[in-house]
Amino acid sequence: MVTWNTNKRIVRILLVGDPGVGKTSLILSLVSEDFLEDVPPKAEEITIPADVTPEQVPTNIVDYNASEQNDDSLHEEINKAHVVCIVYSVEDESSMDRISEYWLPLIRDSVNESEQRKPVVLVGNKIDLIDYSTIDNVLGIMEDFPEVESCVECSAKTLHNISEMFYYAQKAVLHPAAPLYSMEDQDLTEKCKKALVRIFKICDIDGDGLLNDFELNHFQRRCFNAPLQPQVLEEVKAVLSKNVPDGVVNDAVTLKGFLFLHCLFIQRGRNETTWAVLRRFGYNETLEMSKEYLQPAIKIPPGSSTELSHRGQQFLTMLFERNDRDLDGALSPDELKSLFSACPALPWPSLSDLRRIVPTNEKGWLTLHGWICRWTLQTLVDLPRTLEYLAYLGFNVHENESQLTAIQVTRERRLDLAKKQSNRTVYMCHVIGPKSAGKTALCRALIAEDMKRLLERDFRSGSHYCINSVQIYGQEKHLVMRDIEVRQVLDPLQPQDVHCDVACLVYDTNNPKSFEYIARIYIKYFAESKIPVLITGTKGDLAEVRQEYLLQPAEFCQKYKILPPQIFSLKHNKKDLYVKLATMAAFPRFQAAWILFYRHRLEHLWDSTNLRHFGLMSSDPQLWWKAGIGLAAATCFGYFIVKLFQRSTPS
Ligand code: GTP
Ligand code: MG
Numbered sequence: 001m002v003t004w005n006t007n008k009r010i011v012r013i014l015l016v017g018d019p020g021v022g023k024t025s026l027i028l029s030l031v032s033e034d035f036l037e038d039v040p041p042k043a044e045e046i047t048i049p050a051d052v053t054p055e056q057v058p059t060n061i062v063d064y065n066a067s068e069q070n071d072d073s074l075h076e077e078i079n080k081a082h083v084v085c086i087v088y089s090v091e092d093e094s095s096m097d098r099i100s101e102y103w104l105p106l107i108r109d110s111v112n113e114s115e116q117r118k119p120v121v122l123v124g125n126k127i128d129l130i131d132y133s134t135i136d137n138v139l140g141i142m143e144d145f146p147e148v149e150s151c152v153e154c155s156a157k158t159l160h161n162i163s164e165m166f167y168y169a170q171k172a173v174l175h176p177a178a179p180l181y182s183m184e185d186q187d188l189t190e191k192c193k194k195a196l197v198r199i200f201k202i203c204d205i206d207g208d209g210l211l212n213d214f215e216l217n218h219f220q221r222r223c224f225n226a227p228l229q230p231q232v233l234e235e236v237k238a239v240l241s242k243n244v245p246d247g248v249v250n251d252a253v254t255l256k257g258f259l260f261l262h263c264l265f266i267q268r269g270r271n272e273t274t275w276a277v278l279r280r281f282g283y284n285e286t287l288e289m290s291k292e293y294l295q296p297a298i299k300i301p302p303g304s305s306t307e308l309s310h311r312g313q314q315f316l317t318m319l320f321e322r323n324d325r326d327l328d329g330a331l332s333p334d335e336l337k338s339l340f341s342a343c344p345a346l347p348w349p350s351l352s353d354l355r356r357i358v359p360t361n362e363k364g365w366l367t368l369h370g371w372i373c374r375w376t377l378q379t380l381v382d383l384p385r386t387l388e389y390l391a392y393l394g395f396n397v398h399e400n401e402s403q404l405t406a407i408q409v410t411r412e413r414r415l416d417l418a419k420k421q422s423n424r425t426v427y428m429c430h431v432i433g434p435k436s437a438g439k440t441a442l443c444r445a446l447i448a449e450d451m452k453r454l455l456e457r458d459f460r461s462g463s464h465y466c467i468n469s470v471q472i473y474g475q476e477k478h479l480v481m482r483d484i485e486v487r488q489v490l491d492p493l494q495p496q497d498v499h500c501d502v503a504c505l506v507y508d509t510n511n512p513k514s515f516e517y518i519a520r521i522y523i524k525y526f527a528e529s530k531i532p533v534l535i536t537g538t539k540g541d542l543a544e545v546r547q548e549y550l551l552q553p554a555e556f557c558q559k560y561k562i563l564p565p566q567i568f569s570l571k572h573n574k575k576d577l578y579v580k581l582a583t584m585a586a587f588p589r590f591q592a593a594w595i596l597f598y599r600h601r602l603e604h605l606w607d608s609t610n611l612r613h614f615g616l617m618s619s620d621p622q623l624w625w626k627a628g629i630g631l632a633a634a635t636c637f638g639y640f641i642v643k644l645f646q647r648s649t650p651s
Pocket of ligand 1: 017018019020021022023024025026036037038039040041042064065066125126127128129154155156157158
């Protein structure tokens with residue numbers, strides 16, 4: 001079935017024309033299926049129910065009579081109508097001249113300039129009175145006035161072409177030719193071509209610039225819910241081979257052939273076919289993709305987040321595989337550009353930034369893993385863009401439904417807390433700390449294969465996000481590290497800087513003034529919140545210095561009953577920090593339980609290794625390391641407890 005513009009729930013047809021041309025007779029002949037000799041000057045407005053009209057749309061038909069109506073009322077009626085039929089009498093030349101001299105300019109003047117031109121159908125009545133055709137005369141008018149959609153000759157007396165006339169009028173509203181085709185150029189309009197080129201690219205599954213039988217069939221099924229008969233397919237190709245040089249290459253349809261085919265449909269009055277294709281790919285009556293199509297309404301309760309659904313991931317994986325032409329497992333800049341060629345622009349303006357955001361191969365190109373990471377990040381932080389690009393990339397056509405099925409809205413955070421577990425797969429970690437504490441390095445290390453290569457890097461440019469997957473209990477989750485930029489030490493944090501699944505407060509173990517900042521941040525923003533916090537000392541490979549603050553980091557953590565400080569170093573880190581952060585995000589409520597448990601273990605550890613005072617006086621990184629390893633062991637044990645607890649708690 002043809003999908004049509006749902007904005008127009010009713011089609012309003014107005015008949016105008018000189019006195020005596022037969023307007024009232026046409027309307028009454030249609031309704032009564034009989035010619036009445038004696039008709040009133042003006043017919044009552046009638047409504048034809050949807051089920052008896054060819055396009056299944058309720059239709060109003062409105063008459064006009066010059067002696068009963070003034071100019072104002074005529075203007076008003078023209079504005080209210082969706083299409084105007086200008087009726088002339090084929091045996092009365094002056095009524096024909098008046099089409100372009102009077103009626104068409106009048107209709108143009110009645111409509112606001114900002115609005116689209118009102119579509120017009122020219123109707124030559126009383127064809128029973130002559131034995132020749134006037135169509136050639138009106139074709140010239142069609143060229144001068146592109147709003148004239150079609151012309152038809154008919155007779156109210158013999159009922160010849162009466163229902164056709166009303167069908168053309170309906171069609172002029174529902175499937176107008178004007179936006180698609182320029183009579184003057186005898187070619188598709190630029191906008192229409194642009195839309196069809198995009199459609200061609202989406203349908204060109206293997207990206208070879210041709211639509212082969214499989215792709216044409218796929219296209220046909222998506223647009224019309226029916227396969228293409230092999231015989232029809234051959235006929236189409238035969239027509240193309242005959243009419244367009246290079247219309248068919250290697251037994252497949254070229255872009256040139258595809259455009260020609262649509263030209264042909266429209267020239268033969270089959271606009272509805274082209275419109276059906278365009279609408280299926282999201283275009284509205286002005287050949288634009290509407291806002292509702294690009295960004296359908298979606299309700300996201302406060303405290304919920306957005307992730308890619310399985311369907312969304314499948315579609316993106318398919319796109320990746322389709323576009324990795326050289327099968328090297330990564331998208332080169334050219335492959336990436338070609339993948340997005342059906343979109344108005346690249347979703348990520350700087351391709352060179354990608355390597356700073358997601359895992360890439362050694363050339364900085366997106367691997368499938370990095371590609372999914374990039375979309376996962378975007379879906380979390382910029383859902384409208386994900387929805388928009390899924391639409392451009394043809395998700396809706398491919399999956400036969402709205403792009404909302406590519407999205408998973410997670411349960412509200414407070415419910416996660418109440419149930420003591422979360423079904424999320426993507427967690428946001430905010431990395432907060434004073435200037436030069438090593439925040440960006442800590443974020444980037446999440447995606448770096450070889451951490452040592454990050455050591456001498458300049459981190460100033462680029463995105464504030466890094467994303468990679470981490471394993472929690474053998475399950476793959478995504479962790480996003482967001483670098484929260486600190487401008488001035490005394491600047492307050494904004495709610496959007498604080499709100500996250502887990503916070504990593506970072507200080508520089510090598511700088512005595514570093515810890516105070518995050519201690520204050522913790523007390524001010526996190527001490528009372530339910531957000532799990534991990535305090536992390538960076539540059540663990542350098543000499544650790546005593547912090548100029550009331551409490552040393554370990555004491556501070558003990559006082560506030562949070563996990564002891566973790567020590568991180570680009571040189572030695574084994575990435576367990578990220579697993580820890582993700583686990584804390586996944587099981588936020590268990591933090592207190594962990595601490596109680598650790599307390600016992602740690603006290604033992606501290607006693608036995610004489611580390612009780614390491615936060616106060618130790619400057620030996622070795623000691624930090626031992627503590628770190630001990631903590632890692634304790635953490636593992638902590639997870640184990642969590643696991644047991646989880647099992648015994650019905651979800
Ligand atoms: P106004 O309301 O005055 O603007 O005229 P109108 O356009 O409504 O014309 P109307 O339907 O009143 O018809 C005018 C005359 O033309 C009547 O005598 C009709 O019988 C006659 N007429 C209308 N249609 C046809 C037709 O198809 N063939 C022939 N032979 N006569 C027709
Ligand atoms: Mg009349």
